[in-house]
Amino acid sequence: MKYIFIINPKAGQGKAEEDVRAALETLEEKELCELYITKQEGDAMMYITDYCKEHPEEEIRFIACGGDGTLNEVCNGAAGKENVSVTCYPCGSGNDFIKIYGGAEKFSDIGKLLNAPARKIDLLRMKDRYADNVINFGFDTTVAITINEERARTGKGNKNAYTKGVVRALMTAMKNRFTVIADGEVLNPDGKGLLCTIANGQYVGGSFRCAPKSEPDDGWIDVCLIRPISRIRFVQILDTYTNGKHLDDPKMQDIIIYRRAKSVEVKGPAGFACSLDGEIIYDRHFTVEIAPGILNFAVPE
CATH class of the missing domain: 2.60.200.40 (Tumour Suppressor Smad4)
Known part of the structure; x- marks a missing residue:
């Protein structure tokens, strides 16, 4: 499986990328990991959509690094793709959705995020957009x-x-x-x-x-x-x-x-x-x- 961290550069007081890179240095899976730094609103969803079109058979996990907005974009890009899973490294100002699973502390170990089992969840569809929360x-x-x-x-x-x-x-x-x-x-x-x-x-x-x-x-x-x-x-x-x-x-x-x-x-x-x-x-x-x-x-x- 490939792991792609979708990082909001403003998250974590601007230190999200630094924190992720430091954590990956200690993991065996680091060679399977890539980082993508978002450039603007909507960029994460577009990047994931395009990446999945170019790699239709690849098993991928996208890790949203930011708050609820970043997670929403990642979910929109990954929805409906059987070989794609999503999780969240919470470093934004709000991480409301994952509170239902135990909150930010449960999602703060990057090693565990890479190996976490995936489950199917619902989304809310409003016209051409999805809401996870x-x-x-x-x-x-x-x-x-x-x-x-x-x-x-x-x-x-x-x-x-x-x-x-x-x-x-x-x-x-x-x-x-x-x-x-x-x-x-x-x-x-x-x-x-x-x-x-x-x-x-x-x-x-x-x-x-x-x-x-x-x-x-x-x-x-x-x-x-x-x-x-x-x-x-x-x-x-x-x-x-x-x-x-x-x-x-x-x-x-x-x-x-x-x-x-x-x-x-x-x-x-x-x-x-x-x-x-x-x-x-x-x-x-x-x-x-x-x-x-x-x-x-x-x-x-």
């Missing part, structure tokens, strides 16, 4: 826009950006207009909501367990919609939501709509935006479908 909108999109603005301003991710985003959303995004239809059922006939998460993973924003019952290999999309609430109640439920206890808390059942579905249609007003694994996409009408078992994802034991 979540597609969310409403309150969360305002937060994500703030995070991206902070990244553009500083040139790197910032964990405090999520807090800044929450404050901004509390002021501007407590009652959002959108309609969610899960397998034909209209979840919010009034067309309003605080937020909605369409999930394959469980975590978002570094610590918020938004979809605690989601499993990335069960063939289902988890949908969690929260109705509009007051700022006071938002503060009251924040800990419950953060800890992933909101689906079973009796005090939150009047504001939560939870479904499992194969297809989720979303309609919004002009200028409507969603966040696909952290990337802002402006689209007022789209459908998210489950793509079962479309990716080979390696998880260290």
Whole structure:
């Protein structure tokens, strides 16, 4: 097997490449390893797509070295390719998807990443893009826009950006207009909501367990919609939501709509935006479908 490390040069405070090279020097498999340093947004997906076309029979493992954005691009490039697997060396500002498997610490040993067994997982398909973790909108999109603005301003991710985003959303995004239809059922006939998460993973924003019952290999999309609430109640439920206890808390059942579905249609007003694994996409009408078992994802034991 060939191992190709896809490295975001801004990840790990700019030291990701150095750390990977140092780790490889101690491994027997180093001669089978290559590094590719991404040049711009979208480069990782394009590189993987082209590489796989040129080497259709080669067994390859791509290791995403960065955060959730880098992993998303690697997954998009590798999806649907039987001889290709993906894993993650977490050195970005956010590594939400792998929390479902135990978090960054479990993926921090490069030797174990090379030898980890691969399993088939689902992805969420939105038009010509895949999400490995979540597609969310409403309150969360305002937060994500703030995070991206902070990244553009500083040139790197910032964990405090999520807090800044929450404050901004509390002021501007407590009652959002959108309609969610899960397998034909209209979840919010009034067309309003605080937020909605369409999930394959469980975590978002570094610590918020938004979809605690989601499993990335069960063939289902988890949908969690929260109705509009007051700022006071938002503060009251924040800990419950953060800890992933909101689906079973009796005090939150009047504001939560939870479904499992194969297809989720979303309609919004002009200028409507969603966040696909952290990337802002402006689209007022789209459908998210489950793509079962479309990716080979390696998880260290």
